Each structure stands twice: as C-alpha cells, then as structure tokens.
Amino acid sequence: MTLTQLEIFSTVAELHGFTAAANRLGITQSAVSHALKSLEQELGVELLRRHQSQVELSDIGQQLLLRARAMLGLANTLRQEAADARGMKRGTLRVGSFGPTSSIKLLPRILQRYRAEHPGIEVHIDEGPDRQVIQWLEERRIDIGFVVLPDERFDTVALMEDQMVALLPVNHPLTARDSVSLSDLCHDPFVLTEAGSSELVSRLFNAARLTPNIRFRCSQLLSTLDTVGRGDALTVVAEGSLPELSDTRYVKKPLRPAVVRQVGLAVLDQRQASPAALAFIKLAQGLDYR
Template sequence: MTLTQLEIFSLVAQLQGFTSAAHRLGISQSAVSHAIKSLELELGVELFRRQQSRVELSDIGQQLLLRARAMLGLATTLQQEAADARGMKSGTLRIGSFGPTASIRLLPRILEHFRQAHPGIEVHVDEGPDRQVLQWLEERRIDVGFVVLEQERLDTVALFEDQMVALLPEGHALAHQASVKLKDLCHDPFVLTEAGSSELVERLFHSARLKPNVRYRCSQLLSTLDTVSRGAGVSVVAQASLPQDGQPRYVQRPLSPKVARQIGLAVLDRRQSSPATLAFIQMAQQLFPLSQKAV
C-alpha cells in the first residue's frame, strides 16, 4: 500500500469517477484503474461499485476512506514539519470557506499576508455552504475551515463577530420598526439562505419554539436578496454578509433581542495540524484581534 494509491482512492471517491480523477492528477485513466485495483487486491475488499457514468463507494469503501484521509493528513503533516525545519519553503494548505463574510471579508486579507510570509506553500480553497465546510473537516478533505461558532466537536478560534438581522421588503409593515422579533417573521413567507448560517437561523427559531413559514430555500445569498426585494418573503441573514455598495431594495433591521454571530477557524485536532495550518491560524489571529483562544 502506498500514499499514491491512497491519494488516488480519495480523489476518485471525491470526484466519483476514474476519468475525472485522472484529469485532476494528470495521469492516464488506466493508471488510476490499476492503482485502485491493486489497492483492492491488497486489502481484499471492493472499494467502489462501478456504474456506467460514475462510481460509488461501497460500504467498506466509505469506512476505509476516512482512514485513508487520516493517513494522508498525517503524511502531509510529516512532510510539512520537515519543511518547517527547512523554513517552511514548501507544502500544501487546504482551506474551506463559506459565504461573503468568510470568502470576501476575512479570507483575502489573511491569504495576502500568509502568501507574503510563506510563498512556497501551495494554497487550495474550496467554497460551499457552512454545513459542507464542517463535513469537509470531518472527512479530512480540508486542513482548516471557516465555521459559525460554537462547534464543540472541533478545535476553534474566534475571528469576527456581527449580528443577525431581519431582511424585509421596502414598504413592509415591520420596516418602520427599530427592531424585529422572531415571532413577527412567522406570518410571511420565509426565505432560508442555505449558503450561509442556515443552521444558526433554524436553531434560533427552534430555541424560541417558533416555526417560520419557509417557502423558499435559496442556495445563494443573492437569490435571497432578490426574493425579498421582490416582496415575495422575509428572511434572517448575517449583517456582514450583505453587500456594502449599491442601492438595496430591501430593509435590514436588528433582531430583538439581538443575536450575535461569531465566525472562526476550526481544525479537527490541533495536535495533528500541520505547521502551515497553524501558521495560517496564527496569521488570522494577528489580523483579527477578536481571537480569544488559539487552537
């Protein structure tokens, strides 16, 4: 068993295809097939169920994938610790990010300083909904991810705080109030943005024993803004995620009582984090002094 075989196994599982994995790795499809077949023969199990257009992990394949990614993560840490001894001149850092707050407000500034300090580190950024970043962390597909705090299962550090606000169409009755209560948002069609802090919004209503009339589920914040602007519904979003320019056709009002949201960085286990990961977190803490504890 080799690390190359495990890397190919992990990539085929991620992309659900031998051809896609071959293109990503810059090798032939036959080389990918051979690596997987050799690994299956050595382990004595079938890792994938082959179908016409794609492949799916078998039950044992799903179990072994977590182990394979853990081994790859440890190998990366080993390589980067050696690189750290040489001045961290090489290595890879995989980052997960979500929403405008992390991807636009926080990440670019951190990356600018990180690349200046560590130009030899190759950085990969994957973007998706907040819950997907958590999944990527658990699957070890990324080294560090931006998350909505609190996350008890992870080692975290806080970076940024804003507040949740009610999003209302212009002319809505609630738009004339200084603040809005959650219960007052349960009468209109509700627009849930699944690209940002959707779990936090759902948890807020659940904790208050309220049930919003969710009529729309938007994968992007821009779709939510458009839906609210057209008067089709109301929503709750993070204030920092809203665009800072232009003339919005919606109104934002703070919730009553106020609801704070914290964004931070998370890793699975600080003890297994690579030097590049720890350097990235340290850089983020220096740039955003809200940080209270280091991972």
C-alpha cells in the first residue's frame, strides 16, 4: 500500500469517477484503474462499485476512506514539518471558506499576507455552505476552515464578531420599529440562507422554542437578498455578510435581544496541524478586520 494509491482512491471517491480523478491528478485513466485494482487486491475487499457513468464507494470503502484521508493528512503534516525545517519553501494548504464574510471580507486579506510571507505554499480554497465546511473538516478534506463559533468539535480561534440582524422588505410594517424580536419574524414567509450562518439561525429559533415559516431556502446570500427585496419573505443574517453598498429594497433591523456572531478558524486537532496551517492561523490572528 502506498500514499499514491491512497491519494488516487480518495480523489476517485471525491469526484465519483476515474476520468475526473485522472484529470485532476494529471495521470492516465488506466493508471487510476491499475492503482485501485492493486489496492483492492492487497486489502482483499471491494472499495468501489463501478457503474457506467460513475463509481460509488462500497460500505467498507466508506469506512476506509476516512482512514485514508487521515493517513494522507498526517503525511502532509510530515512534509510540512520538513518544509518548515527548510523555511517552508514548499507545501500545500487546503482551506475551507463559507459565504461573503470569510470569502470576501476575511480570506483575501489573510491570503495577501500569507502569500507574501510563504510564497512556496500552494493554497487550495474550497467554498461551500458553513455546514459543508464543517463536514470537510471532519472528513479531513481540508486542513483548516472558517466556522461560526463556538464549535466544540474542533480546535478554534476567533477572528471577528458582528451582529445578527433582521432583513425586512422596505414596505414591511416592522420597519417602523427600532428593533425586532425572533417572535416578530415568525408570522411572515421566511427565507433561510444556507451560505453562511444557517446553523446559528436555526439554533436561535430552536432555543427560543419558535418556528419560522420557512418558505424559501437559498444557497447563496445574493439570492436571499433578492427574495427579501422582492417582498417575498424576511430573514435573519449576519450584518458582516451584507454588501457594503446598501440595497434600498430592504431594511436591516437589530434583533431584540441582540445576538452576536463570532467567526473564526478551526482545525480538527491543533496538535496534528501542519506548520502551514499553524502559520495561517497565527497570521490571521494578527490582522485587524475592522
């Protein structure tokens, strides 16, 4: 069993296909097939079920994939520690990012400094909803991820905080109030954005034993803003995720009582984090995001 075989296995599992994996890894499809066949023969189990257009993991394949990713992560840490001894001249860092807050307001500033200080580190950015970033961390598909805090599943550091606000159509009766409560938001159609703080919003309503009238779910914040702007629904979002140029079609109102959101960085286990990841965290903590 080799790390190359495990990397090919992990890539095929992620992309659900031999051709896509071969293209990403820069090798031939026959090389992918040969590596997986050899791995299955050595382990004595079927890792993948082949279909016409794609492949899927067997039950034992699902189980071994987590082990394979853990081994690849540790191997990457070894390489990073060796690179650290050489001044971090080479290496790879995989970062998970969600929504406008991290992808637009935090990540670009961090990357600008990080690339200047560590030009030999190749940074891969994966973007998705906050729930997906958490899944990527748990599956070791990324080394570090932006998350909404607190999150006891990981080792975390806080970077910034902002307020959760209600977004209302400009002609909604609640716009006349200085602030609104969660209960005020349960009578109208509600749109839930799954790009950033969907888990936090859900927890807020659950803790208050309230159920919003969710009629829409949007994967992108811009779609959520457009839904509110059309007057179709209202919502709760993080103030820091809103565009700098205000939209006159909707009005933001603070929640009553106020709700603070913290955004930070998370790693699965800081003791096993690579030098590249630790350097990223240290640099991110030293920046001012105001």
